[in-house]
Structures are given as structure tokens and as C-alpha cells.
Amino acid sequence: MAVAAYEPEDYNSLPSLNSAFQELQNKGGESVITGPIRDIFLSHGVQGAYGIALLHKHFAIRSIDRLVDIRNVSSPWETGGDVEPTLKKYNGIIAPRSLRFLDGALKPYEFDFVEEERSMEMNEKFLQKLSHFLLDTKLDQVLGLRLLDSRDTSVSVEVTERNSNIMLPLGAVDEKNVIPALWIFGTDDDDRCNCREYCYTDRSGKHSGEGNHGCG
Template identity: 40%
Template sequence: MHYVPEAYESLPSLQLAGELFEKKNAVQPLVGPIRQLFLDRGLCHKYGISLLHKHFSMEPIERLVEYHHSASPWVVKNQNALVIPRYEGAIVPRTFRFFEGKATPYEFSFSATAPLVEEDHEEFVLEVSNLLRQYDLDDVFGVRWLDDYDSELPMEVTEGNVNIMMPVGSVPDASLIEALWVFSPDETQRCHCLSVCRTIGGKHQPDHGCS
């Protein structure tokens, strides 16, 4: 794997991503074969499915990096390396998409210790990406590493060029779009929409049958 700036820059807006989700009826494979793959591999507690979208554009020398529940563009010198040393830690991959035939990271986190994504799981990320392509959903979903996710801050809002995770109730429900799903082996709780993003204008009122 390596980083390609266009993997981020070619992402749709949140509104367009939500519309594409509905147009392709993506919930059916989401709660069916996609969920089953996560359960079969025993990695549903480590990875989730993310809605492919962006809130703002960045320069090719920048990466979207999350730290302490905020994500903003960080300038990097090496545009291709997956892991970049910084501040006695490292910028490491967080979210992946299937792009130009490869599983490619498009969002990152700052880690003060070891890289978040385990090398042994690169094969799983590619397997999920291939399944998404099989169902023509590689332009709808990505794969998200859950290690840094805080369920107490499930709402993502954007201020300028910064995405900020906020508590429930921070913005009206009518302006939210589901953006992250985590699967459960319990048939009554197939998937949890753990994160939502705010959209400006328009309403998104889906009924996805998920808990």
C-alpha cells in the first residue's frame, strides 16, 4: 500500500455520498454479505465500514490527520509513505478505500506509539475492498480502523478545514447522515451507526434497519 492524494481529493461531498448510498440501495449488501465477512474474520470489533466522503479539499502535500477527536490537514514532505514520523510519534493510516485497483488509505491518525493498522490485517482490508467492488460499492464505502473511535462523541461537524467529533444532540437530527457502521454478531443488532456527519442544507431521513 501507499498513499495517493487523489484517493482523498476524488471523494464526493457528504450530501452526494448520502444520495449515492440510497441510489445503490447499499444497505442490503451492507447488512448481508459485507457484515458476514467481518463476522467470519472475527474483526468486527477492530474495523468498521465508512461512507466515502470529504468535507473540504486539500493540497497534494497535505493529509487529513485525526488527533484528540479533531481531524485537519497536516503538511507532509513524503507524499507516498504510509507512515510518517512526527512529534516523536507517527502519522498512520486510519481509513481505506479501493482506488485504482488497490486498497489505499485516505484518512490518517497521529499515533504516539505504534502504527494503528496491524500488518497482518492488510489482507483483510483488501478482501473487504474486493467485496465492495463485487457489489459495485467501492465508490460508496471504505474500511475504518476503530482503535481511536470514541462512542461518546459520535457526531462529526466541520468548522472551516477541521472536522470535530461532538456529543449526541450537538446538531439537529435532520441535518445528519450516517457515516460509520460497526457490525455485531447479534441478529437483533446487525449494525450500529456509530458516527454521523452534518450536512448543510437538505434532509436525509433514511430507514436502514440498523440499530
């Protein structure tokens, strides 16, 4: 299952943060992540390469844009109508980092800006097993994959200011207002599943600042 072409609608069709988290609760909550989904990751030995992500959108983007992260700040970058999942810009590479299973394909919806092109060769048996499980449990519109190779472990809360998403240390915001958004698995019982990234919401249901992160 190769990474498919990029389409802005694969991002724009994502649910709001609150809607996505509520849908996860309706379909078993985090126990489905710490149980059968964790088992799929560990049985294929991919827990160091990928995490499981809550599918939600930050804000709408234009049809010529991609949401690209550089140094812990994600914002829309103009990339024209190019549909290739990986493309060159400036003196670097825009490469997929977040993927969703949609219509039988593995679709990229968020990207990293990196110096060198990364391999997108992925564990086919793992992808098939996970995609079938998510489809069977109707979680394919709720959960997706996150590549971990570029993740900065020193920051774990995403806040939004206008059309930029910024990763901050967990202590930088009121922890009562965070929603889990990325889970990473370990092999030991003491480290079996950890939420490693959160999204911050204020009382109005927005992420922060003046930009609505799609929380409704």
C-alpha cells in the same frame, strides 16, 4: 494486501457527502451493509477491528497535506511529498485510519496522530473478500474501511468549522440533519449493525460553520 503509498488525490477524488449517500441508496442502501457486508466481517472475525465507512471528502487539501485527527479534531497537516503511509512527526506517528480500495490497492486517505506506531498487518483473506464484493457491486467508490482502535465512543457526530472537522456528542446537533457515515457490526441480532458516526449537514447542504464539507 499491504497498505499502499499515500497520494493526496486518493482523498481529493472522494465524492461529496450527499453524493456518496445518494449513491449508496442507488446501490441497495443500508441493507447491503447490514446483510452481505456484515456477513463478510463476521465470517472473518474482524468486526472488532474495523468498521465500514461512507467515502466522502470534507474539503480539498493541498498536495503536501494529509488530513490528520488528534483528540477528535481533523485538519490538514503539512507532510511534504512523503508517500509512506506511516511517518513520524513531532514526537509521534501519523498512521492510517481510513482506507479505500482503489485500482487494486488499499489506499489510506485519512490519518490519526498517535504516540506509538500501530501494526498495519491486516487480515488478507478478509481484505480480498471485501474488495471483490465492493468491486462486483460497484460500491468500491462508495464504501471503505475504518480502523477502530483509536475511535472515541463518547462522540459520534462530525461537524466542520472552516478546515477542521470536529467530533461532538450526538445530542449536540439537530439529529434530523445527520447522515450516517460509519457502521460497526455485532454478533447478536440485537446488535447486528449500528451506525456509530454521523456527519451533520445544515439546510444549505454544508456540514456546519463557514466551511463546506463537500456536500453538494
